Amino acid sequence: MNYQNRFYRKVLSVVASAALLASVAVPAVAAKEKHVSPDKPFELTIMHTNDTHAHLDTVAKRVSAIKQVRGESANSLLLDAGDVFSGTLYFNEYEGLADLEFMNLVGYDAMTFGNHEFDKGTATLANFVKDAKFPFVSANVDVKKDKNLKKYAKNKYASKPKDGEIYKGIVKEINGEKVGIFGLTTAETVEISSPGEDVKFTDYIEEAKAAVEAFEKQGINKIIALTHIGLNDGGGDNDLTLAEAVDGIDVIVGGHTHVQLNAPLVVEAGKEPTVIVQANEYGKFLGTLDVTFDKKGKVTEYAGKLLDVNGYPEDLEAAQILNTKYKPAVDEMKKxxxxxxxxxxxxxxxxxxxxxxxxxxxxxxxxxxxxxxxxxxxxxxxxxxxxxxxxxxxxxxxxxxxxxxxxxxxxxxxxxxxxxxxxxxxxxxxxxxxxxxxxxxxxxxxxxxxxxxxxxxxxxxxxxxxxxxxxxxxxxxxxxxxxxxxxxxxxxxxxxxxxxxxxxxxxxxxxxxxxxxxxxxxxxxxxxxxxxxxxxxxxxxxxx
Missing domain, CATH: 3.90.780.10 (5'-Nucleotidase, C-terminal domain)
Incomplete structure (x- = not known):
């Protein structure tokens, strides 16, 4: 069965949207299905994770879920919205490199930085970046003066990004269609983590506008913001404000607030709608979003769901790596x-x-x-x-x-x-x-x-x-x-x-x-x- 057909597509009223959020206040938001345009639509499946925080005991099931979804989707992306670091003994022992092995194994396409990526300073983060088999995106984090990260910082929007490098944004070509992906990281990081004085955070709204403009100048009209600023966080930056303030963002794949969005939200504040997703925390779910674009890059149809990874069998290769290479040391640490x-x-x-x-x-x-x-x-x-x-x-x-x-x-x-x-x-x-x-x-x-x-x-x-x-x-x-x-x-x-x-x-x-x-x-x-x-x-x- 085709993966996209597994979603029950339905019209969501504003009332249903409010119930979905479990009382999260969402100004100017309407969650409702769009009707597909007959004008050469492009269908894309976005798989997403966020705030996994080194919870690796179920990672083999996550790998299995990713492989199944990817195998049933003609066009797909796999994105992480940050905070892979910190939270369990796996991080205490391996400083993110255990998580990275599984991310490399399953083939992530891009990741943005969360605040916790800076918890142990930039040297630890640099070790993570250099071994990644995918690029990093964060338009509002300037690391070009940081002694540990500057060698990986490209400070541009790359049409041919390389693994283990840091960009403002990247272009992914999927079956001939170009998709722009840029990243944003909460400016709270300065107060709540340890990025150091040489890592600078710039205004996320202005950087998002610049990202949209940069992609549109390249003729790219399908744009994803990969963010770690929170859905409705009170720290000064969030996805709802972003969607309302910046036109041209088609999808926001978010993190930071650990919100369990069981279905997408849609903000209709500009010329085109913006679909927002977030997949809770700790790798409990693999987020999935099926989105259809018309030839002008406008979202015309969408359906999203969180897949409970406990409903999937363990991937044998991933399970063997976890159980032989990483878990024994963690079990010993508990003593x-x-x-x-x-x-x-x-x-x-x-x-x-x-x-x-x-x-x-x-x-x-x-x-x-x-x-x-x-x-x-x-x-x-x-x-x-x-x-x-x-x-x-x-x-x-x-x-x-x-x-x-x-x-x-x-x-x-x-x-x-x-x-x-x-x-x-x-x-x-x-x-x-x-x-x-x-x-x-x-x-x-x-x-x-x-x-x-x-x-x-x-x-x-x-x-x-x-x-x-x-x-x-x-x-x-x-x-x-x-x-x-x-x-x-x-x-x-x-x-x-x-x-x-x-x-x-x-x-x-x-x-x-x-x-x-x-x-x-x-x-x-x-x-x-x-x-x-x-x-x-x-x-x-x-x-x-």
Whole structure:
């Protein structure tokens, strides 16, 4: 069966588009099918990944999915929207080169840089670039003065790109049709990663306009933006703004915000529509977009889907490489002792879901410390108790145990919230008390009292914030506070609609650091890598 026929093509109303986004606010967006033009259409299948973050345990299934889709598509591209680096022990051990072997094996056509590609500086990134069997694109990242990357930087739009080189954009010729691909990387990288002073980030809107103009001057009318700026990120750049501000972009293949777009979005703000896709995170899905262009390069029809890689068998070659070359060392690393605790660290169900625990305090203290390095104005951190899966016995703390406590790999989000919104979140936290609730928040930088005998929504009787890091003062309902949490919660997970509203309004930035790494770093920063957290009265229930 032809691959494209596997998509159920349907008309999507604006209402359906809103439901698809799970309450992500999308201004000037309409998701609807176009009717195919009889004028010599060109059909293209775009496979895409983003924010894989070194999650390689399912990579053999991803390889299998890619091979199947490619085998059933006459014209195809395979693109990655960045953040291959950081997130699991595979990166800690191999610094991206394990991921690269599989990307080379399956034949990616291009990749843009994510912010995490710069986490270990440009020397590590240069090793990744030089061994790649595909080119890199990023129009707004200038590396020509960086000592490690300048030898690979071409600073142009290339009609004949070479593997292992960095371009503003490239031209891919597919069965006689030319497609322009340019890249964009979030300017937040300067604050949330380590690119160094010689890597410069320029205005993404102006660079996108220049890219479209450069391709159109070559007679290219099918243009793809491969971006790592986020769908609706609050950090200052995002795909929705890009689509509205720059005419001539046909497709945006995005990353950074880990959004699970189960079907494409379409922004119709200019002369032609722009289709936007993003494939969640951690290699869970292979994104697919079937798009039809008329002879003028206008999108006339599209259909997209995320393919769950767990529905595919492992590619035998990829599985053998993973299991013999890379996995054994990672399994050994899990035995690594990252620190010690002099007391039992209490988590799990029901402890972390019913009251303050010392492990909850330790996790949120680490989260707050990390957030302060990114935004010094951060004064509060909150962690859903359902994300603290188990306890840790006194003694050595191993990486394996840390991953057992925090198995989801949730990343850091930094929110701008009014005091009234913080109180609303705390009300939700204790709405089911004294019953166990995964939404119950562990906290740092604040303390509160609640009375579970009062009606839900009216239980929080006092909230104080440690604004200066030392002294508690009463929460001001009208004041804006900077609050750290994980992005699961920030996007409305566990019923936090108040956080989801902030996210949808662009009041959440996503620096992307992973919870277990933040925790490990915090423990290792303590004297002799030893912790002794206690319950401090941050959360007090006063019901009779």
């Amino acid at each position: 690594t002792v990252i620190g010690k605790t002099t007391v039992d660290l209490v988590g799990g169900n029901p402890a972390a879901r019913t009251g303050e625990t010392n492990l909850g305090n330790l996790i949120t203290d680490g989260m707050l410390a990390k957030a302060k390095t990114i935004n010094p104005n951060t004064v509060i951190a909150v962690q859903n108790g359902g994300g603290i899966r188990t306890s840790v016995s006194a003694g050595d703390i191993t990486l394996a145990k840390v991953l057992e406590v925090m198995p989801f790999g949730n990343s850091l989000g930094i929110m701008q919230l009014k005091g009234a919104e913080i109180k609303e979140a705390l009300e939700h936290s204790v709405s089911l008390a004294p019953k166990a609730n995964g939404a119950f928040l562990q906290v740092s930088g604040l303390k509160f009292e609640y009375n579970s005998s009062l009606p839900s929504g009216q239980r929080v009787v006092s909230v104080e914030v440690k604004e200066d890091g030392v002294n508690y003062v009463s929460l001001d309902a009208n004041k804006t506070y900077t609050v750290a949490t994980n992005t699961f919660t920030a996007k409305g997970g566990d019923g936090y609609t108040v956080f989801a509203k902030a996210y949808n309004e662009g009041r959440v930035s996503e620096p992307g650091f992973v919870d277990w790494e933040i925790f490990t770093e915090y423990v290792q920063s303590q004297d002799q890598k030893t912790v002794s957290p206690a319950v401090e009265g941050r959360i007090v229930g006063i019901a009779n």
